[in-house]
Amino acid sequence: MHIVLYHPEIPPNTGNVARLCAATRTELHLIEPLGFSLDDRYLKRAGLDYWPHVNLAVWPDWQAYLDGPGRERRLVMTSARAGTAVHRFDFTERDALVFGPETTGLPSDVLEATPHHVRIPIWGEVRSLNLSTATGIVLYQALAHTGALEGR
Numbered sequence: 001m002h003i004v005l006y007h008p009e010i011p012p013n014t015g016n017v018a019r020l021c022a023a024t025r026t027e028l029h030l031i032e033p034l035g036f037s038l039d040d041r042y043l044k045r046a047g048l049d050y051w052p053h054v055n056l057a058v059w060p061d062w063q064a065y066l067d068g069p070g071r072e073r074r075l076v077m078t079s080a081r082a083g084t085a086v087h088r089f090d091f092t093e094r095d096a097l098v099f100g101p102e103t104t105g106l107p108s109d110v111l112e113a114t115p116h117h118v119r120i121p122i123w124g125e126v127r128s129l130n131l132s133t134a135t136g137i138v139l140y141q142a143l144a145h146t147g148a149l150e151g152r
Helices: 011-024 041-053 062-067 131-146
Strands: 002-006 027-031 056-059 074-078 095-099 117-119
Touching (some): 002 011, 011 027, 011 041, 011 131, 027 062, 056 062, 074 131, 095 131
Parallel strands (some): 002 027, 002 095, 027 056, 074 095, 074 117
């Protein structure tokens, strides 16, 4: 499984996602432009000392990811408002879970790359969840669905 952050903007969110990826041995793919430097101290602090355990790849643009490891994956787009509820989605081990920028979400041309969309049900006045929180929810739901958590 892959986690793909498309144009991430906030260093601590990406650092938290990197720590999540280290904890689950999930590849992390960052699609440029990034809203920060990979040397950012807040990024490093959020990832703690787990960075050596993160399988990280940075791609210059969306097409480069699609032409590389993305071509072997089923793209699963995330949205705050559209798609199948995450607990009802039929995840596979070959999925690439794609998350958009914190302030705007995924653009329509990226969303249209696949019919596979998931959302996390939320109630009340909250418009969306924090990127690192949402990534953790979706990834663990996908891992549970595929049986990857058995024996853990």
